[in-house]
Amino acid sequence: MKRIVFCLSLMLFSSVTAHAGVIIGGTRVIFEGGKKETSISVNNPDSSPYLIQSWVESVGGKAAPFVITPPLFRLDGQQQNILRILNNGSGMTEDRESLYWVNIKSIPSQAEGKDNVLQVAIKTRIKLIYRPQSLKEKSPEDVVEQLRWTRNGNRLQVNNPTPYYMNFYEIKVGGKKLQDPQWVAPFSTKEYSVNSADSGNITWKLISDFGASGKEHHAIL
Incomplete structure (x- = not known):
């Protein structure tokens, strides 16, 4: 059984991001200083499941002081899950905003009984902006x-x-x-x-x- 998977990176600026059946509840995350976490929704309106993988990285591609939970999970058809973004409190600049990327990859399930199926895994990147508490007003x-x-x-x-x-x-x-x-x-x-x-x-x-x-x-x- 053969399967080909491609990854595509998308920069999206509409009010709601939709692709390959998966809907992400926003195009950016504003993380306010003083809070320990924020969240964003992932919805699957299709009938088939997806494997959802997510992580946060800096603009330069390095590790960021945020973690997402759950980082990897199955999202069944007609279901929604909430991604919690947690601040581990390290290396944050408090006199200005900081920019990071939230990456969310959706991997479709393989259709049963079908060989040589082209499957496309879509990776979406949305901005995560850390706004220090002194700037939140x-x-x-x-x-x-x-x-x-x-x-x-x-x-x-x-x-x-x-x-x-x-x-x-x-x-x-x-x-x-x-x-x-x-x-x-x-x-x-x-x-x-x-x-x-x-x-x-x-x-x-x-x-x-x-x-x-x-x-x-x-x-x-």
């Missing part, structure tokens, strides 16, 4: 106007003087969207390549703590 949207934008020819820079991760939904230069704007880390500067022919003001939107698009902001260069 505000969100990135509350301080987004502090971003500073500068441009020199075909280089656009954004400086983030705040302790929050600014996750961009979109950035536009003269009404034209930049591809894959990603984020700018706390107390950091990020640079983008832009078309030197594109001119005009900068507009941008953030992704909220709930995975939705925020309001549009403007900067005059």
Whole structure:
């Protein structure tokens, strides 16, 4: 009996992540400082079971100060389970947010009596943002106007003087969207390549703590 399994990594930004029959109850996790744990749901609306494996890692792929329980389990059809994310309390930076990845891999069951079946294991990555207790009274949207934008020819820079991760939904230069704007880390500067022919003001939107698009902001260069 032969079986082929492929893994795909997806970055998803919709309000609910759905793939291969498995639904994950969110596109990001905000872990508030002072709490020992938070959670996210995994739902299987299909009739067949999946094997669910999950773990947390740093942006660089190294181990993170979080563990997920259960790390490996069978999720039967029409069932839901809750992943608990626990903070082990080591190595956390308390003057700014920290970014990690929650990885959730869903492996489908093999259809009985079928040989040479192509099976696809899907790995989804969602952001886990640790927000220290001293910062929990505000969100990135509350301080987004502090971003500073500068441009020199075909280089656009954004400086983030705040302790929050600014996750961009979109950035536009003269009404034209930049591809894959990603984020700018706390107390950091990020640079983008832009078309030197594109001119005009900068507009941008953030992704909220709930995975939705925020309001549009403007900067005059």
